[in-house]
Amino acid sequence: MEEMGITPGSACQGCGAALAARLAFKALGPNVIRHGVPCCPDTVTKTPQIGTVFEGGGALLTGTSRGLKAIGREDVLAVGFFGDGGTYDIGFQGLSAAAERNENILVITKDNEAYMNTGNQRSGATPKYATTSTNPVGPKSRGKEQPKKNIPFIFAAHYVPYVATASVAFPEDLIAKVNYAKTITGFRIIIIQSPCPVGWRFEPEKTIEIARAGVQAGIWPLFEIQNGHDFKLNYKPKELKPVTEYLKPQARFRHMTEAEIAEVQEDTTSKWQSLIQSDEMGKVLI
């Protein structure tokens, strides 16, 4: 596999998203056009890149894909590399519509759980209790009030061919998912949790540890949903690790009380049980 990543590109030390780009685009190979909307980091691969307005990711991929068909170059894959803002929030309408039309495109979302390009403001992907620059802790605030949007299931509910989650701490799983996505057509999305040392506030050398702890605690489960129906949980430890192993090393959660941590633990365990049940049935009930 050819190395497609650019070092250091525009990434900070320990950037999870740059690692996500390196792994995903290495698996994708050279015959792709990367599409970007404003996100962080941005300069990550040596593939040709097309950009557009922040809210235009889904439509831009659509245009490229249809254009490639029109000129007889369907061998080239239109790939989006968007952040959580470009996927969960400002870019959601266009991506949802592209999913509904089952456009022949692949979206790689590097989910660093806030608007890191502008300095760590809250997004729909920010988890509950996380502090961001727009969720400071104070007498009236305990960090973000709402849970993270369940974007993989939202895309699965469009009945698209392939939805997967991945983590930079599980590179074999990530690469296998990208490799599989390459073999099929239609709308595909892989959402990669990508820790951000600056925004999440941890030491840059801890990126993999934190990502791994998130998966092992069940906070960022690794799964695949095909055609909005077939479900597979890809990482099933006999026992989940406590959420504290994920939360404690990150200063964005430093203010959390024991009760708040217990609430996150309960919520995570409950959601994990649902995923285990879906995995046993091999399907999700959408």
Add this chain to the structure above:
Amino acid sequence: MSYEVMVGNKAAATACKLARVQVASAFPITPQTTITQYLSEMHANAEWDFDFVNVEGELSSQVVVQGASRIGARTFTCTSGPGLLYMHHPMQTTGSGRLPVVMAVVHRSYKGMQPDHSDLMSQEWTGWGHWYVEHAQEVLDSILMAYKVAEDPRIRIPIAVGYDGYVLSYTAEPVEIPDQALVDEWLPPNKPIPEVLPDKVNKATFGRGFGGEADPQVPWKVHHDAILKIEEVHQEVMDSFEKTFGRRYGNAMIEPYMMDDVDVAIIAMGTIAGTCKAAVEKMQKEGKKVGLIKLRSYIPFPVKDFQEWSKKLDAIAVVDRSICPGKGGPVYQRLRETLYDMKKRPLTLQFHAGLGGKEVRVRDFELIGDKTLKAVKSKKVEEPVTWV
């Protein structure tokens, strides 16, 4: 060639077919809606080999054609009023990207459903060519010419062809449809310029500005100069269009009508220029020396033409079918700016007519003509702005 009685929106869809558009995308909005229906029917019936993407909003339709155009496909989109405003953001990236997209803008007012030119006028900063046309035949012909101009290597600028909603979009008139073979010869099927394909380039970034140029003003100047260049290429294209199809619209930038030996010119755009033609005929029969200069290209603006005409005229009445609230009529202001350096300047009068779809009648143009003649006689403009 053949003739068909068709509405303006069908003329637009027919032009797409004749131009062998490869990727079209649109979102329905009154009064543009039936273009999306005609294109959907043409797609369903496989009338030619093209892709039509029915999107979830105008912003996406602009971005879809932007993407397909970047890959090298010939593209088309269309919208009206509020839909155009929603497209504003990606229109800028299409313009800055120098992508030869052609868009029909079926005029609809900001204020209400009826036509005026406030929609396209408000997009003057987006870096496109802006044309305004009068009748269904001109819709079809201008869209064909727009591709030839937009795709010219000297230009590579998207072009918006504006025509009034309802009066043109939903009103049927006889339209001459040129032979496909003749169009193919004049406007050859698109040859993609796949500069973005991975086997052609590496490490290239398109469509995003990250700064870092030695002089960050250069992209603005290059873009501006390319738009100014449209004037010359548009005139060449008009000449070759006439040679091939036997029709022309003035010198492309303007279409003077009964302008021999007149003292006064009325400047009008779009369908009301047609009404003005009738008024000018009537006025000249009555011995009033009033003619019409139909303005076809607002961006770029026909500076040289108006400077030349100003030498022969005592007064110019500008009919603006739009207004920038608190600023005024865009054509009037642009014209006055154009005339500022002339040694002899004709009087200029501003008329607002047809805003919000208000009907503009022949007698309204007679009033405009009379008022302007009166100013000529008294050698001064008593009332510079009139709401007709």
